[in-house]
Amino acid sequence: MIYINARFLTQKVTGVQRYAIEICKLLPKEILGKKIVFLAPRKAMLNPLFKEFNSIAVGKLEGQLWEQIDLPFFLKRKGAPLLINFVGIGPVRYKNKIMMVYDLAFKHHPEWFSKIFQLTYNLFIPRSLKNSKHIITDSKYVKNDLIKTYNILSEKINVVYAAPSSIFVQKQISKEPIILMVSSLDPRKNMIRVIKGFNELDIPHKLIIVGARGTAFSDLKIPDLRNKEKIKFAGYLSDEELVELYNKAELFVYPSLFEGFGIPPLEAQKCGTPCLVSNVTSLPEVYQDSVAYCNPNSVSDIKNKILEVLNNNTKRDFLVSKGFINANKYTWNKSAEDFILIIRNNIS
Incomplete structure (x- = not known):
């Protein structure tokens, strides 16, 4: 099995959740014979995508507690399979994971964030990165920032760009001021x-x-x-x-x-x-x-x-x-292809 941390289904959709959703919609049912399974907290069952992704609700906790306790406990019982973490910190001590990082704003500008958020991210993101099997970022800028800030090897990081969703198209609507x-x-x-x-x-x-x-x-x-x-x-x-x-x-x-x-x-x-x-x-x-x-x-x-x-x-x-x-240079189909290739290359 390959597991997806689908905690993002409990969150309001902003750029990072949109990235996760668009890539997940294009993932195949299995990669190299390993079935892809979405794991989420029970609260995610309220999201229509929970059913669309054939997700499984595990554990009883929510938020960070679910991610740090319920999720890794479930994975270890399954033999520590590969986990894809799209949003947030991910289970910090879990090592067989591919981690998505969108930027390091919390590191460079902690004043922009609530105290609890920036303290949590600055404490746990470096540890989670160190314990990751591979890292994906959404731009070369972020990749270079990760290398410079946390001394991560370049070959451990791949770039997979985001894209606009297909709903955004030009319509025959007059411009207004x-x-x-x-x-x-x-x-x-x-x-x-x-x-x-x-x-x-x-x-x-x-x-x-x-x-x-x-x-x-x-x-x-x-x-x-x-x-x-x-x-x-x-x-x-x-x-x-x-x-x-x-x-x-x-x-x-x-x-x-x-x-x-x-x-x-x-x-x-x-x-x-x-x-x-x-x-x-x-x-x-x-x-x-x-x-x-x-x-x-x-x-x-x-x-x-x-x-x-x-x-x-x-x-x-x-x-x-x-x-x-x-x-038109950026499409979710191309990004999903790149993402799938990285998963294939990191399956033990």
């Missing part, structure tokens, strides 16, 4: 500087911010909303609702301070919307010349780049065209 931002309400997503920059603009556009606050992150101090009639916090939206907004928006902004990959701009590109993203961490690797770039630490640069794109039809058309080309 909307600047769109989609992310969890996480300090590193840089929403505060976007709002400050937008407050200084004299344009007819609305700023719509989509996303929910996560328990892992530190509190955000929202600045004075001078244009509050033009700023809308839409909360958490379904993919169907997101597709409509992506298609309506004249500009998508993603001036993140730290990303391991960054899926939302790909979704916007698939919907024919030009993107403004930050020029740091993994984003130049993923988006190359298909987006406009800004300095995420500068309110004035974010503001000026928003105006530059909105006021230049030729530049917007160029970014839309380049965006389609870029987004």
Whole structure:
């Protein structure tokens, strides 16, 4: 057997859960004659994907306790088979596992996270990495960061990129004066500087911010909303609702301070919307010349780049065209093929 840690089925879907779900949907029923089995806490039974993945509920605990006690206890009774860990810390002391790591923001910027989250991750992630058979990351940037930060051998790490889901497509919808931002309400997503920059603009556009606050992150101090009639916090939206907004928006902004990959701009590109993203961490690797770039630490640069794109039809058309080309380079089918090959190479 090959087991999947499906605790992610108990969590709200953000970028890391989406990665896990999309790859898992494309996994075969078995690899090299070994059946793939999904293991999850009982709470996951409320998620329709629990049944779709033919998951098994094991143990009685939840959250980290389930992952550190119930899950490894079950695996050891089964002879310590290979485990695939898509999200979070994983069972720290369990060694026969492939571990997915999306970024090391908790290490480099602990101030962005709740105290309990950053302390837990900084204590246990290094140990779990050391005890992993193999590691997968979502960009070359994260791979190099792992090598530099934790002195992990390069050959122990593979890169498997994320991709936009197939639901994100261009529709025959007229553009509206909307600047769109989609992310969890996480300090590193840089929403505060976007709002400050937008407050200084004299344009007819609305700023719509989509996303929910996560328990892992530190509190955000929202600045004075001078244009509050033009700023809308839409909360958490379904993919169907997101597709409509992506298609309506004249500009998508993603001036993140730290990303391991960054899926939302790909979704916007698939919907024919030009993107403004930050020029740091993994984003130049993923988006190359298909987006406009800004300095995420500068309110004035974010503001000026928003105006530059909105006021230049030729530049917007160029970014839309380049965006389609870029987004089409990333597919979940290709990523799943790469992921399956890594599993095959790590089966004892």
